[in-house]
Amino acid sequence: MKGVFFMEKMSKTKKIILSALLLAMTIVLARFLSFNVWFLSIGFSFVPMALAGMWLGPKYSAIICCLADLIGALLFPFGTFFIGFTISAICKGLIYGLVLYKKGEELSNKELIIRLIIACVLVILIVNILMDATWLMIMYNKAFFALLSLRIVPQLVMVPVQVITLFILTKALSPITKKYLFEK
Numbered sequence: 001m002k003g004v005f006f007m008e009k010m011s012k013t014k015k016i017i018l019s020a021l022l023l024a025m026t027i028v029l030a031r032f033l034s035f036n037v038w039f040l041s042i043g044f045s046f047v048p049m050a051l052a053g054m055w056l057g058p059k060y061s062a063i064i065c066c067l068a069d070l071i072g073a074l075l076f077p078f079g080t081f082f083i084g085f086t087i088s089a090i091c092k093g094l095i096y097g098l099v100l101y102k103k104g105e106e107l108s109n110k111e112l113i114i115r116l117i118i119a120c121v122l123v124i125l126i127v128n129i130l131m132d133a134t135w136l137m138i139m140y141n142k143a144f145f146a147l148l149s150l151r152i153v154p155q156l157v158m159v160p161v162q163v164i165t166l167f168i169l170t171k172a173l174s175p176i177t178k179k180y181l182f183e184k
Contacts, residue, residue, distance in 0.1 A: 010181055015056060018181065019064055022048040022056075026068035031076040042154060050096045050119065050166050055177065058097025065093030084135030088127045095122050113167060120162040124155045 010018075025048040034043025045068075053061035069089035073081045099119035107115070133147040 010055075014181055015060065019052070019056065019060055022052045023064050023068055023071075026052075026064065027072045027076075030068065031072045031078075042158065044165070046092075046120075046123070046162055047165065047169065049092055050100060050116075050162075051169070051173075053093060053096025053098075053119070054100040054170065055181065056097070057101040057103070058094050061097040061101075062090045062093035065089040080139070082135055082139055084138065085132070088131045088135065091127050091131065092123050095119060095127070109171075112170065113163070116163045116166050116170075117159075120159050120166070124159055124162075128155045128158075 026045050029043055029048065030045035034045060049061065049065050049068075052064045056064075066086060066089055069086045073085075096119050099122065100115050102115075129148065129151050133144060133151055136142065136147050137144045
């Protein structure tokens with residue numbers, strides 16, 4: 001069975017253009033097409049973040065996630081800016097990049113699913129639940145475990161949603177990325 005293939009080289013120009021596109025998508029999905037309340041945000045901004053990690057690696061994905069948070073907070077704020085959420089965004093990009101990026105090798109469907117599960121679980125547990133609850137505790141002086149209990153169930157429900165969404169998108173975009181991004 002064919003997997004997802006990533007060629008070894010992508011031109012610097014393509015990386016910059018792809019980064020800008022994924023950055024814009026992240027901002028739009030996070031700021032306009034998500035459900036936000038003070039303790040919880042549910043949306044599809046994980047898609048361009050994960051694709052950045054998969055296609056560009058940890059360095060680019062961390063930068064894209066950082067810039068998306070900073071630009072989004074500057075232009076379309078939800079509330080008071082807090083640097084902790086920018087740190088969380090950087091960690092998301094790093095996790096997606098470190099787990100999903102496999103330069104120059106083909107990923108089988110099984111390996112892709114395993115990597116997607118690991119990446120999504122790590123991002124949700126470490127960043128979305130633990131780190132973000134810590135930042136909310138610091139910002140609002142609320143009990144950590146109360147914030148944690150409000151975040152756990154909705155975030156854990158998102159694991160299969162994220163894995164299935166990313167798998168389907170990756171498989172659907174594979175021929176396009178192979179042809180336009182990774183061909184010499």
